[in-house]
Amino acid sequence: MFILGFAGCIGALRENTFLLKFFSVFLGIIFFLELTAGVLAFVFKDWIKDQLQFFINNNIRAYRDDIDLQNLIDFTQEYWQCCGAFGADDWNLNIYFNCTDTNASRERCGVPFSCCTKDPAEDVINTQCGYDVRQKPEIDQQETIHTKGCVAQFEKWLQDNLTIVAGVFIGIALLQIFGICLAQNLVSDIEAVRASW
Numbered sequence: 001m002f003i004l005g006f007a008g009c010i011g012a013l014r015e016n017t018f019l020l021k022f023f024s025v026f027l028g029i030i031f032f033l034e035l036t037a038g039v040l041a042f043v044f045k046d047w048i049k050d051q052l053q054f055f056i057n058n059n060i061r062a063y064r065d066d067i068d069l070q071n072l073i074d075f076t077q078e079y080w081q082c083c084g085a086f087g088a089d090d091w092n093l094n095i096y097f098n099c100t101d102t103n104a105s106r107e108r109c110g111v112p113f114s115c116c117t118k119d120p121a122e123d124v125i126n127t128q129c130g131y132d133v134r135q136k137p138e139i140d141q142q143e144t145i146h147t148k149g150c151v152a153q154f155e156k157w158l159q160d161n162l163t164i165v166a167g168v169f170i171g172i173a174l175l176q177i178f179g180i181c182l183a184q185n186l187v188s189d190i191e192a193v194r195a196s197w
Contacts, residue, residue: 004030008183015190024183031176038169052151056085060093063112074114076150080157083115086149088134088141091115099134109134115145 004026011019041048063070077083084090091097091111099109111130133144141147158165 008179011183012186015186017187017190020183020187020190024180024187027176027180027183031173031180034169034173034176049151049155052154053085056150057090057093060084060090061095063094064096070112074112077112077114077146078118080150080153081117081146082148082150082153083111083146084149085151088115088145088147090149091134107131111145117144117146 004023007019007026008023010016011023059069059073063073088111092099095103096105096107097110097112107130109132111133113125113127113129116126116129130145133141136144138147
């Protein structure tokens, strides 16, 4: 981004046609890559869903290993009010939260606090609210934690905000096309002035 912005800015200021052409060509390449990615995402949406599940499950396995990853998962689960990729039982993949009899962890058969439903009256987060929750029947779990998976919640969020997401992508595409047109127009003006010398 820095190189592309530098080429466009310096090319316009110094009237350097090489930098302006570089700017417009690479902006065009980025535009077509984004367009291709959008079409492929629509065509291969089931594959993307599988990759999203794979990504979430891998991150669940490493939940306690990386604090940044832990914060990302907690933010995602709190924002989308979800738990795991497809449900709370996905937390069996983590060695601290799995429900095996050999697991000596205090968090056994539990979920992280970010899966818990929030009580508006509480000011302080109860970080132990998910302890032993998966030992209860699913109906009882719904009172304490979010039982929907994050993949389903992300799909729901995407459908609910489809016009906003599409508008953002169309706006970015129009800005890129506008930048390409301006750069090409400036190149043709510079070459016209040089031809008249």
